[in-house]
Amino acid sequence: MKKIQLDETTEDLETCKGSKDVEMTTADETTTSKHEEVEGDIENHKANNEILEAKSLLQIDHEVHRTENSSKIIANKPVQYAALCDVFEKLEEETGRLKNLAIASEFFCDILKRGVNQDVAEQNLIEVTYLMINRLGPDYEPDLELGLGETLLLKALAQSTGRELRHIKDDYHKAGDIGKVAQISRSRQPIMFKPKPLTIHQVFQNLAEVAKSTGNSSQSRKIGIINRMLAACAGQEAKFLMRSLEGKLRINFGEKSVLVALAKAFAEFECGTGNHSESEADLNALVRAQDQIKEAFAQTPNYEMIIHNCLKYGVGHVAEHCTLKPGIPVKPMLAKPTKSITEIMDTLQDRKFTCEYKYDGERAQVHLLPDGSMRVYSRNSENMTERYPDLIPVIDELRAKNPEIRSLILDSECVAWNLESHEILPFQILATRKRKEVQEKDIKVRVCLFVFDVLYFNGESIIQKPLNERREYLDKHVIEIPEKLQFATRLDSTSVDEMSAFLDQSVHDSCEGLMIKALFGKESHYEPSKRSKYWLKLKKDYLEGVGDSLDLVVIGGYIGKGKRTGWYGGFLLASYNQDTGEYESICKIGTGFSEELLASLTEQLKPKETPKPKPSYVYDKDNSNAEPDVWFEPSMVFEVKVADLTTSPLYKSGASYFGNRDKGISLRFPRFIQIRTDKATEDATSSEQIVEMYESQAVVQS
DNA sequence: GTAGGGTTGTCGC
DNA sequence: GTCAGACTTATTCGG
DNA sequence: CCGAATAAGTCTGACGCGACAACCCTAC
Numbered sequence: 095m096k097k098i099q100l101d102e103t104t105e106d107l108e109t110c111k112g113s114k115d116v117e118m119t120t121a122d123e124t125t126t127s128k129h130e131e132v133e134g135d136i137e138n139h140k141a142n143n144e145i146l147e148a149k150s151l152l153q154i155d156h157e158v159h160r161t162e163n164s165s166k167i168i169a170n171k172p173v174q175y176a177a178l179c180d181v182f183e184k185l186e187e188e189t190g191r192l193k194n195l196a197i198a199s200e201f202f203c204d205i206l207k208r209g210v211n212q213d214v215a216e217q218n219l220i221e222v223t224y225l226m227i228n229r230l231g232p233d234y235e236p237d238l239e240l241g242l243g244e245t246l247l248l249k250a251l252a253q254s255t256g257r258e259l260r261h262i263k264d265d266y267h268k269a270g271d272i273g274k275v276a277q278i279s280r281s282r283q284p285i286m287f288k289p290k291p292l293t294i295h296q297v298f299q300n301l302a303e304v305a306k307s308t309g310n311s312s313q314s315r316k317i318g319i320i321n322r323m324l325a326a327c328a329g330q331e332a333k334f335l336m337r338s339l340e341g342k343l344r345i346n347f348g349e350k351s352v353l354v355a356l357a358k359a360f361a362e363f364e365c366g367t368g369n370h371s372e373s374e375a376d377l378n379a380l381v382r383a384q385d386q387i388k389e390a391f392a393q394t395p396n397y398e399m400i401i402h403n404c405l406k407y408g409v410g411h412v413a414e415h416c417t418l419k420p421g422i423p424v425k426p427m428l429a430k431p432t433k434s435i436t437e438i439m440d441t442l443q444d445r446k447f448t449c450e451y452k453y454d455g456e457r458a459q460v461h462l463l464p465d466g467s468m469r470v471y472s473r474n475s476e477n478m479t480e481r482y483p484d485l486i487p488v489i490d491e492l493r494a495k496n497p498e499i500r501s502l503i504l505d506s507e508c509v510a511w512n513l514e515s516h517e518i519l520p521f522q523i524l525a526t527r528k529r530k531e532v533q534e535k536d537i538k539v540r541v542c543l544f545v546f547d548v549l550y551f552n553g554e555s556i557i558q559k560p561l562n563e564r565r566e567y568l569d570k571h572v573i574e575i576p577e578k579l580q581f582a583t584r585l586d587s588t589s590v591d592e593m594s595a596f597l598d599q600s601v602h603d604s605c606e607g608l609m610i611k612a613l614f615g616k617e618s619h620y621e622p623s624k625r626s627k628y629w630l631k632l633k634k635d636y637l638e639g640v641g642d643s644l645d646l647v648v649i650g651g652y653i654g655k656g657k658r659t660g661w662y663g664g665f666l667l668a669s670y671n672q673d674t675g676e677y678e679s680i681c682k683i684g685t686g687f688s689e690e691l692l693a694s695l696t697e698q699l700k701p702k703e704t705p706k707p708k709p710s711y712v713y714d715k716d717n718s719n720a721e722p723d724v725w726f727e728p729s730m731v732f733e734v735k736v737a738d739l740t741t742s743p744l745y746k747s748g749a750s751y752f753g754n755r756d757k758g759i760s761l762r763f764p765r766f767i768q769i770r771t772d773k774a775t776e777d778a779t780s781s782e783q784i785v786e787m788y789e790s791q792a793v794v795q796s
Numbered sequence: 797g798t799a800g801g802g803t804t805g806t807c808g809c
Numbered sequence: 810g811t812c813a814g815a816c817t818t819a820t821t822c823g824g
Numbered sequence: 825c826c827g828a829a830t831a832a833g834t835c836t837g838a839c840g841c842g843a844c845a846a847c848c849c850t851a852c
Binding site for chain 2: 239240241242243244245246313454455456457472473474476478521524525529716717718719737762763
């Protein structure tokens with residue numbers, strides 16, 4: 095059994111955990127996570143894998159057995175998976191956010207009310223919450239990925255239904271949703287005897303089991319678990335089970351909504367039963383609950399801690415007990431894209447603001463813990479410490495330069511750095527760094543941190559101070575280490591001309607563009623997870639008429655999934671090689687279309703389908719991923735906007751102009767702009783031009 | 797048995 | 810990462 | 825001053841490239 099630190103007071107946790115062991119079956123091992131102890135006083139036991147494995151699918155029997163023996167446990171009827179699926183179904187049907195909020199919070203509230211005691215309620219709610227956001231634990235916990243996707247799921251379905259894979263695939267193309275295929279297949283299967291209904295606890299535990307299967311023949315083990323679960327599915331369960339496994343619940347209800355629904359549920363739970371009056375006091379409590387939960391989650395993105403503290407202290411006080419602390423990632427603040435400098439001036443008006451280079455690397459939230467250890471978290475709150483062992487000595491050096499630093503959270507961009515030429519390297523180079531078991535001596539691509547914010551310093555959260563004050567902390571306490579840890583280049587100016595020049599300069603210095611941030615007042619506080627209008631990003635390719643725009647030939651199509659069922663969901667594009675008269679694949683495109691256009695494109699291109707690719711199509715014939723679902727006769731030209739050109743292992747555009755015929759060119763962040771009805775396919779951007787564009791960009795970058 | 801290529805999944809952008 | 814679409818919430822406008 | 829029309833802000837789910845990691849399978 096494990097202990098976790100949920101807040102600063104842990105003594106009474108001990109006692110409640112003890113009783114939980116009696117009432118719950120195996121909840122502890124499955125849902126509690128290995129929180130990194132912050133101040134170093136908490137033990138950290140590993141989950142007992144052997145017990146977990148043995149228990150996995152025998153769970154139902156276990157629960158029934160216990161029910162017969164203890165009256166106390168009869169009251170603790172496990173929550174049925176079917177009940178959750180009913181909720182999923184309702185959420186999927188309803189598109190109104192407020193209505194969905196009500197549906198979800200009512201369910202959460204029921205879970206809270208039906209628990210025989212607080213621990214049972216807590217455990218049930220945690221599992222339901224995780225199933226609803228389709229995760230198995232906090233973002234920063236490693237090894238919680240299911241490790242299966244479309245392909246494996248289709249295989250599992252074929253196996254469990256005894257149908258041929260290609261029939262399953264046909265169905266999938268028609269339905270656009272693996273869940274629906276599973277549903278239909280299952281309803282067609284004769285059922286010998288009625289299976290025992292699935293419980294939430296069991297589903298959650300089996301998903302964890304899937305995630306935990308690794309190594310030899312792990313894929314067939316995963317399929318085995320899935321098929322045993324499928325066999326126990328009734329009603330809508332198969333559909334949502336498959337969607338959970340695929341990672342696309344499609345219930346119009348994401349993580350942000352789940353948080354608000356939790357707040358609503360707790361508010362109603364606390365204000366008593368059945369009282370749905372809309373009194374002013376209740377409304378205030380609701381608003382407060384939402385604010386508190388959102389704030390708590392932004393600073394401590396861990397549902398277990400939040401739910402625990404809500405029950406313990408009340409929703410109205412969660413935020414006080416889920417505070418920012420080194421060792422737990424903060425949800426990073428995000429920026430809004432802007433189309434022009436004019437737009438920036440409009441939004442910020444006469445406010446003072448600052449411009450910083452927008453570096454092309456990886457977001458890195460660097461934590462220094464009081465015990466001297468450090469962590470690095472990614473944009474999505476994943477623990478990246480293992481990826482950057484070379485940052486440990488950098489932070490050590492930082493502490494050596496200023497021994498007063500005891501604890502710290504920095505926000506920065508981690509960028510590949512050329513130690514010889516003392517220059518920034520492109521993102522594609524950074525991406526080649528290993529991710530796991532990185533030894534410092536093996537690192538080839540060096541890295542420099544460009545720090546732009548500080549959120550925590552020596553035991554104090556400073557996110558609620560204006561940016562100019564946070565910067566004072568930076569300038570005063572954090573000492574730059576050349577080529578290892580530097581401040582983001584900044585310019586405090588309100589002049590349009592200066593900004594424009596600074597933008598050009600940033601691009602010239604291998605950056606993506608600028609970040610523009612308010613400097614003073616409440617607007618300039620660090621708001622975790624918020625895409626604030628006082629944090630703006632300006633990239634050249636956002637500007638109209640600026641940045642790279644290409645005209646490319648549509649040579650293939652992809653069958654749309656989900657809300658694009660029935661249409662093409664994307665297209666394969668090619669540049670035209672004027673020397674050979676061939677069409678060379680360059681990228682897929684799937685964004686920038688209105689639904690109306692997608693429907694019309696489907697209509698227009700359907701007649702152009704051809705069973706085989708034209709002989710003039712150049713694509714990677716050794717890689718099955720290079721083939722679209724359908725090929726077209728060349729007939730249409732798309733104008734496409736792009737952020738960058740990249741070398742590609744898959745696409746062939748311009749390959750013949752390189753010495754190495756293997757590598758062609760592809761596009762970073764391609765999006766559809768319009769159909770070029772005025773252009774014949776031979777008038778498309780030529781492969782030679784593509785190479786020119788790539789090289790002119792490469793000059794700047796190297 | 798293992799070495800290496802192909803395929804799939806995950807996670808950066 | 811980009812983008813569109815559906816809602817919700819804030820703001821402006823006309824009576 | 826109020827309600828309707830409009831604008832702005834949020835959230836969700838479509839889809840992009842390419843890198844590593846993990847697994848499977850085949851050849852030796």
